[in-house]
Amino acid sequence: TTEVINNSVSNDFKIDLINFSSTPDSDLMNWANFASDKMSERTSNILVVAYNIGEYIGEEIPGMPFNSNEVILSQSEIDLIMAQTEQWLLNDPCMSEQRGHRNEELESYRFWLENGADTSTQRGLCEETRLVMMAWKDGIETWNLQRFLVxxxxxxxxxxxxxxxxxxxxxxxxxxxxxxAVVEGAADYFTFFTADEMYTDADRQNYDRIGYRGPLNNLFREASNLINEDRSNDVTGSGIATRAAIMVRLMVEKGWISHEGILDGSFHHNCERADLNPSNPDFVFAWENWFQFENQNEEWRFSDSILSN
Ligand SMILES: [Zn+2]
Structure with missing residues (x-):
């Protein structure tokens, strides 16, 4: 795969892909378009840069929560990714005007590529210019990659x-x-529900030998595992996105934010998330009580005392 693919989605704003992974372009684009179609209104152009990495090495990548891995890409492939990414930025109405910012970004991307960084990041380059850079090991389960991309x-x-x-x-x-936490929680909330619609029966089986029972059940169970892992009830503990997605769910069940608004992206149209701050007692309640859920007869749910409070 050596070309930037231009696939317009249902609205005018594009998702472009530079794919140097072994996953077919068509898979990645289908998944991306599936997620994009959930949005009520998109206003950004998005570039997804995807590549594979090898065995874990574990040196820290300065300034980012990434680690180094064996580099699978050849130097000429890296140069090609860089050239295509630069061209995309030069074609962008906002980033084309920002030489310093552009070069700074490109320098980081090259460093990550040349060090096999396990990137998983969305760069808000401009309000309407977004770049996703993501790396994974070949052989990752389909459901896991779908979830990552979404x-x-x-x-x-x-x-x-x-x-x-x-x-x-x-x-x-x-x-x-x-x-x-709110930004991460909304993203994972959307991801559990949307990726669920993409899974095949085989994916669901692969996902969980105990039995996959649907997106919400799964979200609760994964959050429960995270709590057991580090014995912390903090939203900001390990796996913050999944913990915070439960906090989002609590606010949804309380009627404080809209499930649909998260799923169609409209929650993020008018800065609604600014209301979710420490001087809002509802938010504080969700922040402090998100972990009060339990498994009753195979179904995960928030404790009655929390819902009726
Ligand atoms: Zn995230």
């Missing part, structure tokens, strides 16, 4: 996360871990 793409669909006005508003309220 999660990162949702960040690219989150319009307000690269909106200066929205970010300034949140900053003024003391941007803390909560702002990050």
């Amino acid at each position: 999660h990162e793409l949702y960040h690219a669909f989150q319009r307000d996360i690269a909106n200066e006005y929205c970010n300034d508003t949140i900053e003024r309220m003391g941007r803390g871990e909560h702002a990050h």
Whole structure:
């Protein structure tokens, strides 16, 4: 695969793909379009840069939560990815105007590629210019890759996360871990529900030998595993996105935010997330009680005392 594929989705804004992984372009584009079609209105152009990495090496990548891995790409493939990515940025109305910003980004991307970084990141380059960079080991389960792609793409669909006005508003309220958790939680909430629609029966079986019982059940169970892993009830513990997705679910069940708004992206149209801050008692309640769920007769649910509180 050596060409940038231009596949327009249902609305005018494109998702382009530079794919140097062994997963076929058509699979990645089908999944991306499936997720994109869930959005009520998209306004960004998105580039997805995808590649495979080899065995884990584990050196830290400065400034990012990535580690180094064996580099599978040849130097000429890396150069090609870089050239195509640069061209995409030069064609973009916003990034073409920002030489310094562009070069800084490109320098990081090259460093990640040349060090086999296990990238999983959405760059809000401009409000309407988003770049997803993601790396995985060949052989990853299909459901796992779908989930990975859908999660990162949702960040690219989150319009307000690269909106200066929205970010300034949140900053003024003391941007803390909560702002990050809300963004991650919404992304994973969308991901569990949307990826679920993409799974085949075989995927579901692969996913979970105990029995896959649907997206919400699965979300609860994974969050429960995370809590057991590090014995922490903090939203910000390991696997913050999945923990925070449960916090989002609690707010949905309480009627404080809309399930549909998360799933069609409209939650992120007008900076609604700015209301989810530490001076909002409802949000504080969700932040402090998200872990109060249990398994009753094979079904996960929030404790009655939490729902009726
Ligand atoms: Zn994320």
